[in-house]
Amino acid sequence: MGAEVGAEVLTPAFFGAWIEEAARSVRAERDELTRLDAAIGDADHGTNLDRGFTEAVRALGERCPATPGAVLVLVGSTLIRKVGGASGPLYGTAFREAGKALGDAPAVSAADLAAALTAGVAGVRRLGSAAEGDKTMVDALAPAAGALAEAVREGRGLDDALGAASAAAAAGAAATIPMPARKGRASYLGPRSVGHQDPGATSAALILRALHTVAARW
Amino acid sequence: MGAEVGAEVLTPAFFGAWIEEAARSVRAERDELTRLDAAIGDADHGTNLDRGFTEAVRALGERCPATPGAVLVLVGSTLIRKVGGASGPLYGTAFREAGKALGDAPAVSAADLAAALTAGVAGVRRLGSAAEGDKTMVDALAPAAGALAEAVREGRGLDDALGAASAAAAAGAAATIPMPARKGRASYLGPRSVGHQDPGATSAALILRALHTVAARW
Amino acid sequence: MKKLINGADAVVTDALRGLAAAHPGLRVDAGNRIVVRAGGPRPGKVGLVSGGGSGHEPLHAGFVGYGMLDAACPGEIFTSPVPDQVVEASTAVHGGAGVLHVVKNYTGDVLNFRMAAELCAEEGVEVASVLVDDDVAVRDSLYTAGRRGTGATVFVEKIAGALAEAGAPLAEVARVAREVNDRSRSFGVALSACTTPAAGKPTFELSEAEVELGIGIHGEPGRTRDTMRDARELTGVAIDAIHEDMPLSGDVLVMVNGMGGTPLIELYVAYAEVAGHLADRGARAARSLVGNYVTSLDMQGFSVTVCRLTDELTRLWDAPVETPALRWGR
Amino acid sequence: MKKLINGADAVVTDALRGLAAAHPGLRVDAGNRIVVRAGGPRPGKVGLVSGGGSGHEPLHAGFVGYGMLDAACPGEIFTSPVPDQVVEASTAVHGGAGVLHVVKNYTGDVLNFRMAAELCAEEGVEVASVLVDDDVAVRDSLYTAGRRGTGATVFVEKIAGALAEAGAPLAEVARVAREVNDRSRSFGVALSACTTPAAGKPTFELSEAEVELGIGIHGEPGRTRDTMRDARELTGVAIDAIHEDMPLSGDVLVMVNGMGGTPLIELYVAYAEVAGHLADRGARAARSLVGNYVTSLDMQGFSVTVCRLTDELTRLWDAPVETPALRWGR
Numbered sequence A, B: 001m002g003a004e005v006g007a008e009v010l011t012p013a014f015f016g017a018w019i020e021e022a023a024r025s026v027r028a029e030r031d032e033l034t035r036l037d038a039a040i041g042d043a044d045h046g047t048n049l050d051r052g053f054t055e056a057v058r059a060l061g062e063r064c065p066a067t068p069g070a071v072l073v074l075v076g077s078t079l080i081r082k083v084g085g086a087s088g089p090l091y092g093t094a095f096r097e098a099g100k101a102l103g104d105a106p107a108v109s110a111a112d113l114a115a116a117l118t119a120g121v122a123g124v125r126r127l128g129s130a131a132e133g134d135k136t137m138v139d140a141l142a143p144a145a146g147a148l149a150e151a152v153r154e155g156r157g158l159d160d161a162l163g164a165a166s167a168a169a170a171a172g173a174a175a176t177i178p179m180p181a182r183k184g185r186a187s188y189l190g191p192r193s194v195g196h197q198d199p200g201a202t203s204a205a206l207i208l209r210a211l212h213t214v215a216a217r218w
Numbered sequence C, D: 001m002k003k004l005i006n007g008a009d010a011v012v013t014d015a016l017r018g019l020a021a022a023h024p025g026l027r028v029d030a031g032n033r034i035v036v037r038a039g040g041p042r043p044g045k046v047g048l049v050s051g052g053g054s055g056h057e058p059l060h061a062g063f064v065g066y067g068m069l070d071a072a073c074p075g076e077i078f079t080s081p082v083p084d085q086v087v088e089a090s091t092a093v094h095g096g097a098g099v100l101h102v103v104k105n106y107t108g109d110v111l112n113f114r115m116a117a118e119l120c121a122e123e124g125v126e127v128a129s130v131l132v133d134d135d136v137a138v139r140d141s142l143y144t145a146g147r148r149g150t151g152a153t154v155f156v157e158k159i160a161g162a163l164a165e166a167g168a169p170l171a172e173v174a175r176v177a178r179e180v181n182d183r184s185r186s187f188g189v190a191l192s193a194c195t196t197p198a199a200g201k202p203t204f205e206l207s208e209a210e211v212e213l214g215i216g217i218h219g220e221p222g223r224t225r226d227t228m229r230d231a232r233e234l235t236g237v238a239i240d241a242i243h244e245d246m247p248l249s250g251d252v253l254v255m256v257n258g259m260g261g262t263p264l265i266e267l268y269v270a271y272a273e274v275a276g277h278l279a280d281r282g283a284r285a286a287r288s289l290v291g292n293y294v295t296s297l298d299m300q301g302f303s304v305t306v307c308r309l310t311d312e313l314t315r316l317w318d319a320p321v322e323t324p325a326l327r328w329g330r
């Protein structure tokens, strides 16, 4: 455990395992995500993501992309093609942009992953024009990308670095609770959105936790 | 109290007082009648009769018919014109036939009243073709008419005779509880109508009780 | 009970005011509760009059217009109209060729329309009546008031209305109306009871696991309470009941009708199953209606009505109609 | 939750099968979730494509047909469609004159339609988009995703559809679509929440004494919770909110729309009040729709949509239309 930060140890299989773990985790939390979305949205976030990640796992199984970048681009495209709603294009873009940032290297490093995550978050921001504090998935994704980049700069191990990213995402998701929403459906509620955790930030934290889980046993 | 059975003491005012008392009683029991109708019918018997008797009282106030017969015919016509449903034509016919039986005498005796009630019940039977035991208003009206006729034959006083009629109607209404309905809406329920008191029999008992109440203080 | 009303006593009058405001093609007397086609009676055309308790909207007032009813007499909620209404409506639409009363088979409707018909005769208006009694859930008509009139009412009114519009005489219009009724059967299922404004609470209680099978359209419980099942099975129960009473084959007109509280998406789910069940029995849904046509206030549930078509009935069904709730061809 | 379905995952596909069986004038691809007018694209006619989450029936698929939409793309329940659906629908209806996307203003709909429009452009299909955002309950659009698209969608689709049917070019059809949206406002009130099949329980709880004011069409709570009132007052709240945003005068087209679980009799009660409130403000309900057109599954409640008419809009509204849910003139 604990590969060198600079080492290109992250193979397509690693990324495939991540998506499988994310799919498992989304499936397990599906009803909770839907419940969160019922409170300030339209009660479909859990089913949306469950459908999307199930399809992503299937697509990876059928096509077995040869590079990490191709894995993430395929995941992103699948999410766009299968999820719908706000989260489909947003997560789809995140994965596609992250995948494109990884280029066509056959394996990538933690530093590459950090850069990819940053690129993914930038894609989400561009498409949805949400800033941190708007009570969206950005509130989990952006701190996670920041924490990963920081850990990589500090030369911490992969497990450790992704642990930091996952923790930052979870903290970011929790921090959405007191926020009034300014983007997405929850914004229609104005001040009534306060007191509820954003479903997209919650799912983002799950996806980052899955990444850490897979890294920890890699 | 206790006028002679043969005496023609029952004036238009007596019949007007009866209808007013019946209206009061129906108003007081409106929700209960509707509740009974909800169980085996369509939840409108209380409002139907309340509407009808309110209109009947108003019509009597406006027109002040000069004979008992005219009072009852006006009441019956008003019920037909205002109630609708099954009970409108049936009660309307009962009062109209009873009124016609009273002819144009300015005052009538308990014996006349007994004959009129019998005529009214016959009208209901003819129109609705329900027999006793079918779980309808006939199950309260027929015993009441029978008891009144009997009491009159026995020469009992008005109060006493109408007390017997009222008691017979109440017993008849209660006896509908174990019956399966064979007429009206409740018949659609088949055996499921068993265990509920028929709303029309219940209202018939109320109307007979009102008659006794008025007679008791006449 | 939460309802979008101004008070239990005002519902019918208020709804009629709304109907009048929304449909300039109708002449609505909200006080006397009569809805008539604007333009007055057409000389020589048979007039079609129907009516019944309110709470079944769009039935009947929503079917007043070209090619269907000439007048409707809405009673109080679930209460048949009084004879006066029917007489007034009949004389209003009488164009000299007589009037057909379309009467759903309920004791109240039958008695009030019968009294009205007698009064009409006294006033010189020739009246024929057709009794609609399509609900196969009511059996043993020796021991009941007979089958209820439910969904087939729409078919009878549309098809007889088309024939009347074409100028057929009263006897012919009555004949085809009876034929439609004879060839039609219905069966209804409730997922929840309805709440009348006057009662203020549901007419019965169903748990999450229960349905009422064989319901009518007045919030009364059905023949039996059974376990909740999926759309395929529930529609199967309905089609079985109909098929057992009237073997299905050939081209049929079928309506999947919502009871008022069931959204359209579910009615389409049900229709997909109904079409399949019909095909399994060798019948073909040649014509169809999916939607809320004969409702029971806010009840959740559905009914299925099937009419075995003839060429004549199909032609009359397809003829133009222009009413608030049914419109095509113009 | 009791629903007339075969399982939460099957609802949309099953309903599309039912739609296909009931409406031979539609070509339905239940698997890919595309509903297209039968007969293929008409050369030279602008294609009209809309779509959005399911659960709002008859919107949008019920408005596919002559004089209205050429195609609809239903997503999952309350979930906007994916770009592939929109691209496939757009290419299917493209008759060489371009395609108009009618998009309700929700982040998901906007993003998916935007991606689809880019893909269409790559495939050589010219696309214009009109965003419907009529819901005045959403204020402060700096701090929100902007106004929601609700009832005005029906007006936009009908009126732009009529112009497209008449052979107008894409820019003209887009112009009139935007004009309808600009002249339209909506406000909705919930008496009860809806239950999505996936969630299985109501999205919020309301007591007997409460209503939600300013709701959208996705089961989300409104801007504020308030005390239940009668139809006159509740419609007054809606008209006030609309009037405050867009002063009402002259001839208007008005829709009193049910949210899916409210029976027609109550919608007519509400319409009577709405017509009165409009008259009080000097506006006249020159055209109207009363019924369930843009629903939210089984939610009880209503919305009011008002469009300030021009002669052109009135003429296009009156033009013939032949779809499952809106039909006149043919």
Ligand SMILES: Nc1ncnc2c1ncn2[C@@H]1O[C@H](COP(=O)(O)OP(=O)(O)O)[C@@H](O)[C@H]1O
Pocket: A037, A041, A042, A044, A045, A048, A049, A084, A085, A086, A087, A088, A090, A124, A127, A128, A129, A130, A135, A136, A137, A138, A183, A184, A185, A198, A199, A200, A201, D078, D079, D080, D107, D108, D109
């Ligand atoms: N403009 C946006 N930028 C970033 N994230 C957004 C934006 N709008 C919505 N989201 C995210 O999407 C989540 C909702 O996703 P989902 O429920 O699947 O879609 P929908 O809102 O269309 O039903 C929200 O919780 C939020 O995190």
Ligand SMILES: Nc1ncnc2c1ncn2[C@@H]1O[C@H](COP(=O)(O)OP(=O)(O)O)[C@@H](O)[C@H]1O
Pocket: B037, B041, B042, B044, B045, B048, B049, B084, B085, B086, B087, B088, B090, B124, B127, B128, B129, B130, B135, B136, B137, B138, B183, B184, B185, B198, B199, B200, B201, C078, C079, C080, C107, C108, C109
């Ligand atoms: N054929 C009949 N003969 C006598 N009484 C009848 C008959 N049908 C119904 N009734 C009586 O009418 C009562 C119902 O009256 P009501 O609820 O006012 O009318 P509806 O059944 O039309 O809603 C029943 O409880 C029953 O007593």
Ligand SMILES: [Mg+2]
Pocket: A037, A041, A042, A043, A044, A045, A085
């Ligand atoms: Mg959502």
Ligand SMILES: [Mg+2]
Pocket: B037, B041, B042, B043, B044, B045, B085
């Ligand atoms: Mg009753």
Ligand SMILES: [Mg+2]
Pocket: B042, B044, B085, B086, C053, C077, C078, C079, C080, C108
């Ligand atoms: Mg009744």
Ligand SMILES: [Mg+2]
Pocket: A042, A044, A085, A086, D053, D077, D078, D079, D080, D108
């Ligand atoms: Mg959604």
